[in-house]
């Protein structure tokens with residue numbers, strides 16, 4: 001589905017992503033892990049067209065993407081759920097979802113309605129709060145809204161940036177269930193996570209990024225079983241890979 | 252006397268409010284103060300003058316044509332000034348919009364500057380100018396027209412924002428442009444629409460105001476200052492604040508000019524602004540951080 005080859009991305013004078021190659025097969029969940037500042041969000045933002053790579057190729061379904069605008073990626077079915085609950089706080093939950101369907105034609109009105117109902121079915125709390133402002137949702141609910149909004153664009157590949165970040169353990173459990181559900185519906189997911197518990201619970205394959213380079217790649221279940229790898233690459237003080245607590249993180 | 256001063260203050264204030272709305276619209280969406288906003292107002296006035304006075308088109312049709320002209324001019328200013336500098340630092344944008352304001356002034360002076368001998372042209376009354384009594388006060392028909400026009404434009408704008416997809420995209424872009432990009436919204440087009448809409452409403456204000464004053468290529472700066480005062484008073488970035496701020500500036504001016512000294516008219520608003528900002532630095536409706544980064 002997605003192939004990245006020899007990707008390098010720069011911010012002005014610093015090379016933040018160095019020669020990264022990775023692959024996300026269709027209908028898989030691939031975890032992309034690494035400590036703060038490793039470059040995970042930079043990769044997702046490059047895939048979303050917010051940043052331009054300096055070198056390397058991005059291929060979607062064997063079609064190379066070049067000089068693309070964020071809208072082109074959404075149209076190609078690659079939609080990001082950004083880090084930190086980037087919802088529109090001053091707008092209603094319903095409007096947030098509707099604008100997720102910005103690329104779709106007005107003629108699809110009924111299909112858009114139906115997709116919104118699907119989102120409401122998946123996250124009933126959003127239905128309850130649909131008329132309220134997004135600002136009044138809890139952190140977890142905003143994360144659900146961000147996911148719901150992305151679904152409104154009818155993605156095939158979902159890029160999720162730390163969906164469990166800052167959530168309570170109970171919410172993290174719900175998020176794991178939601179990610180599995182999305183997968184069952186046929187979505188391919190590239191999941192950026194610092195919470196090894198979450199990554200191991202859902203993903204089949206994982207890449208670990210450090211200083212902008214792929215340091216390690218593994219099958220998901222071995223990650224949780226191998227605390228040494230986690231400690232060395234993620235730099236956390238974790239003893240137990242099954243912990244659901246995210247490592248301490250900055251902003 | 253009080254009723255009369257209030258009435259004329261509210262009418263002028265409604266125009267300031269319209270100007271302030273345009274300023275706030277662009278500020279909220281792009282994070283920049285459009286220093287050519289006053290000249291967009293002036294230009295809209297001259298477009299209407301061309302249709303109404305020179306070509307003999309009826310007033311209301313001239314108003315609509317000027318609004319359309321203003322919209323197009325706003326789009327051109329987006330393409331000429333904003334779009335090329337979209338990533339430039341704020342000061343660059345300040346200089347660019349100031350530069351653009353001089354450009355518009357130059358064009359206006361070239362085409363309309365010496366039309367009636369001096370720099371000023373008179374914009375004839377849109378209707379019978381003799382005041383009509385309402386209760387115990389005399390009101391100019393144009394003042395009523397200004398109020399009606401301002402209400403129509405503000406209500407129309409609000410509906411546009413709340414109800415239409417384009418309006419919602421504008422709000423989304425101003426609240427979080429990154430999220431807008433990631434949802435596939437053509438953010439650049441939203442900016443273009445924003446500049447166009449801000450300029451269109453400035454043109455409307457100009458056409459409503461022109462019959463009560465004279466029109467000149469230099470009239471814009473004063474209007475920009477008043478609109479800026481209104482937005483600061485209302486809390487930079489707040490739409491209801493812009494409206495309340497505009498009305499307050501208009502009323503304060505009118506009362507200051509009537510009761511204290513006519514020279515106070517132009518400074519009274521600023522004196523009050525200074526006091527408000529000392530007591531409530533974020534403005535009446537103010538939020539401290541308007542744009543999240």
Ligand SMILES: Nc1ncnc2c1ncn2[C@@H]1O[C@H](COP(=O)(O)OP(=O)(O)O)[C@@H](O)[C@H]1O
Pocket residue numbers: 011016034035036037038039040041042043
């Ligand atoms: N806008 C920016 N300008 C300059 N450097 C940046 C910018 N955004 C991120 N960086 C740097 O790029 C590196 C990778 O950041 P990021 O992709 O956000 O990491 P992660 O998501 O893995 O925490 C970090 O060193 C960060 O400081």
Ligand SMILES: [Mg+2]
Pocket residue numbers: 040041042083161
């Ligand atoms: Mg990140």
